[in-house]
Amino acid sequence: MLSALVSNSGLILALLGAALATTLAGIGSAIAVGKAGIAAAGVLTEDPSKFGKVLIFQLLPATQGIYGLLIGFLIISNVGLLGEAKEVSVVQGLLYFCAAMPIAFGGLISAIYQGKCSIAGIATVNKKPDQMGKAILLPAMVETYAILALLISMLAVFGIPNVTI
Amino acid sequence: MAIVQMCKISVYALKKHRKAILEFLQREGAVEIINSPSNDVFEVEDLSSQQAQFLKFSSVASQAWQTINKYCKEDKAFLESFNGRKNISSENYYTFVDNKDEIMSVAAEVNAAEKRQAELKAEIIKLENRRDALRPWLDLDVPMRFKGTGSTRAFIGLFQEQISREALLEGLAKKAPDIVFDIEMISSTTEQTCVFILCNKKHAEQAETALRALGFAYPQTPSKQTPRESEEILQKRIEEYRAKIADCVYTIEKNVGMRHAFKFMEDYFVMRADKYEMIKRLSNSQRCFVLTGYTTKKDAEKLESKITKRFGAYVELEDPGSEKNVPTVLHNNAISRPVEGVISTYSMPQRNEPDPTFIMSIFYYILFGIMFSDAGYGLVMTLACFTALKKFKGMESGLKRSVKMFMYCGISTMFWGIMFGSFFGDAISVISETFFNHKIVIDALWFNPVTNPMRMLMFSFALGIVHLFSGLGILAYKHIKSGHAIYAVYDTLSWYFIVGGAVLYLLSQDMMAGITGIKLPQTVGNIGGILAIIGAVIVLIFAGRESVNPVKRILKGAYGLYGITGYLSDILSYSRLLALGLATGVIGQVFNQIAAIGGSGFVGTILFIVVFVVGHTLNIGINALGAYVHTNRLQFVEFFNKFYEGDGKPFEPFAVKTKYYNIKEEF
Numbered sequence: 103m104l105s106a107l108v109s110n111s112g113l114i115l116a117l118l119g120a121a122l123a124t125t126l127a128g129i130g131s132a133i134a135v136g137k138a139g140i141a142a143a144g145v146l147t148e149d150p151s152k153f154g155k156v157l158i159f160q161l162l163p164a165t166q167g168i169y170g171l172l173i174g175f176l177i178i179s180n181v182g183l184l185g186e187a188k189e190v191s192v193v194q195g196l197l198y199f200c201a202a203m204p205i206a207f208g209g210l211i212s213a214i215y216q217g218k219c220s221i222a223g224i225a226t227v228n229k230k231p232d233q234m235g236k237a238i239l240l241p242a243m244v245e246t247y248a249i250l251a252l253l254i255s256m257l258a259v260f261g262i263p264n265v266t267i
Numbered sequence: 268m269a270i271v272q273m274c275k276i277s278v279y280a281l282k283k284h285r286k287a288i289l290e291f292l293q294r295e296g297a298v299e300i301i302n303s304p305s306n307d308v309f310e311v312e313d314l315s316s317q318q319a320q321f322l323k324f325s326s327v328a329s330q331a332w333q334t335i336n337k338y339c340k341e342d343k344a345f346l347e348s349f350n351g352r353k354n355i356s357s358e359n360y361y362t363f364v365d366n367k368d369e370i371m372s373v374a375a376e377v378n379a380a381e382k383r384q385a386e387l388k389a390e391i392i393k394l395e396n397r398r399d400a401l402r403p404w405l406d407l408d409v410p411m412r413f414k415g416t417g418s419t420r421a422f423i424g425l426f427q428e429q430i431s432r433e434a435l436l437e438g439l440a441k442k443a444p445d446i447v448f449d450i451e452m453i454s455s456t457t458e459q460t461c462v463f464i465l466c467n468k469k470h471a472e473q474a475e476t477a478l479r480a481l482g483f484a485y486p487q488t489p490s491k492q493t494p495r496e497s498e499e500i501l502q503k504r505i506e507e508y509r510a511k512i513a514d515c516v517y518t519i520e521k522n523v524g525m526r527h528a529f530k531f532m533e534d535y536f537v538m539r540a541d542k543y544e545m546i547k548r549l550s551n552s553q554r555c556f557v558l559t560g561y562t563t564k565k566d567a568e569k570l571e572s573k574i575t576k577r578f579g580a581y582v583e584l585e586d587p588g589s590e591k592n593v594p595t596v597l598h599n600n601a602i603s604r605p606v607e608g609v610i611s612t613y614s615m616p617q618r619n620e621p622d623p624t625f626i627m628s629i630f631y632y633i634l635f636g637i638m639f640s641d642a643g644y645g646l647v648m649t650l651a652c653f654t655a656l657k658k659f660k661g662m663e664s665g666l667k668r669s670v671k672m673f674m675y676c677g678i679s680t681m682f683w684g685i686m687f688g689s690f691f692g693d694a695i696s697v698i699s700e701t702f703f704n705h706k707i708v709i710d711a712l713w714f715n716p717v718t719n720p721m722r723m724l725m726f727s728f729a730l731g732i733v734h735l736f737s738g739l740g741i742l743a744y745k746h747i748k749s750g751h752a753i754y755a756v757y758d759t760l761s762w763y764f765i766v767g768g769a770v771l772y773l774l775s776q777d778m779m780a781g782i783t784g785i786k787l788p789q790t791v792g793n794i795g796g797i798l799a800i801i802g803a804v805i806v807l808i809f810a811g812r813e814s815v816n817p818v819k820r821i822l823k824g825a826y827g828l829y830g831i832t833g834y835l836s837d838i839l840s841y842s843r844l845l846a847l848g849l850a851t852g853v854i855g856q857v858f859n860q861i862a863a864i865g866g867s868g869f870v871g872t873i874l875f876i877v878v879f880v881v882g883h884t885l886n887i888g889i890n891a892l893g894a895y896v897h898t899n900r901l902q903f904v905e906f907f908n909k910f911y912e913g914d915g916k917p918f919e920p921f922a923v924k925t926k927y928y929n930i931k932e933e934f
Binding site: 158161162164165168169171172175176179184232233234235236238239242243245246249250252253256257260 | 611
């Protein structure tokens with residue numbers, strides 16, 4: 103048992119990274135989309151015609167979860183869990199684990215704050231539907247950091263197979 | 268591609284033509300009416316009460332058709348709302364207007380019927396509650412008010428608990444041992460027990476005290492009739508009310524044909540209320556009035572001749588000059604025009620600013636295309652928008668503008684998708700490998716960002732620099748136009764030197780060569796370095812040129828130079844082109860892989876189709892939203908930041924603002 107764990111520790115670490123990327127970013131998006139959905143439903147009780155607008159706000163913080171999924175998928179695909187098995191060294195596994203961290207935590211926290219911003223945007227659109235353009239930009243500012251996290255995670259995951267250790 | 272020249276228009280006319288002139292202007296929809304100055308002779312009329320009356324009529328009509336829709340659903344074709352307002356023939360227009368009193372009285376009737384039926388429904392609920400309250404008493408065959416015969420005293424009432432006859436008798440025997448009780452249990456539940464108790468009349472008081480001590484209470488609303496009779500009476504009344512409700516519903520439903528008339532009336536009275544709003548902006552003497560407003564230079568002369576000829580009015584046109592609050596109107600070619608909508612959601616440009624729409628639209632399509640970058644998705648988007656434009660001819664102008672914009676964005680997406688070799692992710696190679704056992708790979712026309720992300724990152728930064736430099740270029744143009752050509756050197760050329768020079772210098776360094784794969788000769792790098800230093804010196808000296816105090820000026824200059832961090836973050840911000848482009852492509856590939864898991868059998872094919880359709884639809888939705896939002900961000904934050912003042916006043920002409928009917932032609 104123990105020796106099996108040790109010999110596969112590279113794979114375990116990589117999978118742990120993939121799991122964290124998907125889970126943490128997913129948790130962030132779930133919290134944010136959930137809260138924004140509550141706010142959006144509130145607006146709909148007054149004016150159902152705003153559905154299209156508030157739905158966009160609810161969806162804005164959904165991207166982090168998808169970015170997390172993306173990194174998670176890239177990692178499990180790279181370590182051969184989807185196709186033919188590959189040899190993953192401990193160092194490589196650890197590298198994958200590290201590569202997953204930016205989107206895991208950047209996604210988690212940026213999603214939550216983007217959700218808050220989206221809720222505020224929903225309130226703006228409720229009172230002033232013509233200010234949609236501006237209101238949608240504010241949550242997008244928060245998303246920048248999720249995108250930056252995704253970028254580094256993605257570049258790292260792409261680069262790891264080239265490292266020979 | 269410019270900001271349209273505006274014209275101040277003043278109309279001096281007889282008051283008897285006031286209504287006609289305003290109606291004419293409303294149909295033309297080309298003049299924004301502003302408040303006219305008032306003095307001793309020319310006064311502003313307050314017509315708020317008439318206006319409020321019209322708005323009330325409008326809401327009566329609106330309520331009436333909504334009521335009708337509640338009972339008779341309106342048949343609407345799929346995506347009907349894309350079609351915008353209906354056109355109305357002049358014949359119908361006059362039929363409606365001539366019969367407006369009758370239409371409105373029917374509307375009032377419909378609303379009254381709706382109100383009445385709501386009241387009746389509430390009544391029925393009350394009656395039903397009373398009927399239900401009688402249920403436990405139905406076995407009692409005397410009225411609940413029955414107090415006894417000549418020599419007996421009857422107690423009809425209840426206990427708020429479940430209590431058996433034995434327990435009751437026992438309790439009474441303890442409290443009043445001398446009295447003989449006859450107890451009849453009428454009903455008993457866990458919540459209450461209804462009883463009929465009889466005793467000798469001479470013990471009545473004593474008996475009541477004893478009963479009360481045990482928790483006996485009289486029923487709240489005892490009736491003259493026996494409970495069974497009461498129930499029948501209530502039931503009858505409920506039936507009556509139901510019949511009345513049916514009458515009300517019939518009144519509503521028989522007017523279903525009036526739905527369109529009501530909608531028209533809603534529009535018609537809003538139009539009239541709008542007109543009264545405009546009358547408030549006029550100055551009136553006893554016989555004349557003055558109207559002031561803004562219109563575009565293009566429309567001005569046409570309006571002038573029409574108003575003069577038709578109403579014998581005097582029209583004055585003048586150049587608004589540098590007046591404040593003159594609205595901004597943009598005019599662009601067909602490709603750029605759709606992006607005007609995006610600018611107006613941010614802020615309209617000042618009238619003396621250059622119109623950024625054209626340059627912005629080019630970058631808008633490019634940036635959107637790179638972020639979405641999939642030929643398949645672009646194709647879907649273009650086709651969807653194109654079909655919508657063809658199918659729904661009557662689409663409202665605002666929506667039409669957006670749909671057109673997304674169509675052009677779709678074309679750009681297709682282009683970049685071909686450049687980067689993405690068609691529904693890697694659908695072609697996955698499909699050919701899974702179903703035909705022969706992998707066909709269609710290579711990117713330029714390069715594939717998934718396998719070559721660094722190159723894509725460099726391209727994103729380069730495009731970002733071009734975008735930022737265009738913004739700075741507009742700033743230079745503004746300076747030159749306002750006669751301060753030298754400011755263009757201070758504010759634009761200096762930054763071209765700093766950013767451009769720094770890029771050249773970095774590209775000549777070994778460190779960057781490892782990342783970018785480009786190595787410029789050392790001399791070019793040195794020239795870049797020198798240019799950057801020259802630029803920095805210009806900024807240091809001239810960025811604070813408004814200050815006279817030299818110390819302050821240099822400090823301000825240093826602060827201006829600190830803006831270099833802003834440029835750094837602006838350029839890095841374009842990395843989202845890579846990130847979002849990759850996200851679209853890789854998520855698409857993920858869905859393709861999942862779809863292909865089932866193999867090429869029958870079940871596998873079904874699975875493939877389902878996952879493919881659902882997955883890619885999802886991907887299109889989320890990434891189109893992302894591309895839209897982040898294109899806006901790059902435009903508003905990075906690009907506009909370099910030159911845009913904004914805060915111009917949008918043009919709000921007095922026009923027909925109806926919801927359901929397009930009332931444009933002259934009748």
